[in-house]
Amino acid sequence: MMMKLKSKRFCRSISRLGIGNNKVASSHVEKECGEIKWELRPGGMLVQKRENNKSVGEMITIRVSTVSKWHDISIEATSTFGELKMILSLVTSLEPREQRLLYKGKERDDDEFLHMIGVRDKDKVLLLEDPAIKEKKLLDFARGQTINNPCCTISV
Template identity: 85%
Template sequence: MMKLKSKRFCRSISKLGIGNKVVASSPIEKDCNENCEIKWELRPGGMLVQKRENNKSVGEIITIRVSTVSKWHDISIEETSTFGELKMVLSLVTNLEPREQRLLYRGKERDDNEFLHMIGVRDKDKVLLLEDPAIKEMKLLSLARGQSINNPCPTIRV
């Protein structure tokens, strides 16, 4: 958190300067005096913005309901996490590796590097988890051939 002082950001119509004192001349200025401070925060995208005054702290834990075809899971994660980090947590619960997962939020597939809070994911929102069809097909083919999934390339015998 950074603190910057600037009288330019104070809401004032006119001020009367008397020595080092600043006297407010309108009711709007009552909260804006010489020590007018604005709290700033740096967002993950690199944007410097005025800090919100609601009682939420940065990195608050939210609960997301992740639904698969047949089950749903309630996952608690920081709101500033990425979809890639969410996939890592889901891999522990679903036994699907992160590369095998496709996450959809509001009808769109989300990339691993997108932040939850930047997309608009809030507490108790729903995310759909699907298994990547290409990897699913590769698994089925390898099981039909009797190979392990870790070695998808068959050995060529002459």
């Protein structure tokens, strides 16, 4: 079904702006007050068409802060937090399942999209190690030290 919608112009007339007969300025105002183009989204919502589709393929830089370090990561705005964890696993020694990402004070799930949450260029994300996995590593490390330590004898 094809519908034609008429858009209203939301700008002041040239005479009200005090431009007068200045042709350069009047052509500039006409460009700004052009017709609004509409698009129908897949969900059926009618929205104003974007002039330049920035969110698709746009690279943003996120500053990821750990307890002692920070990393600037370049990633697409439409990526998920899970994809960000995969990149961070290359930079840090933490596996993605060991990572907890916090943005604006909330822990984010792996399937949440960065642009849907509101992450923009130069925003900060906090990276923490999962406390349960950290504790398990420490216990394994302590057991390994006790068993392999030559100064201590363990009788089984």
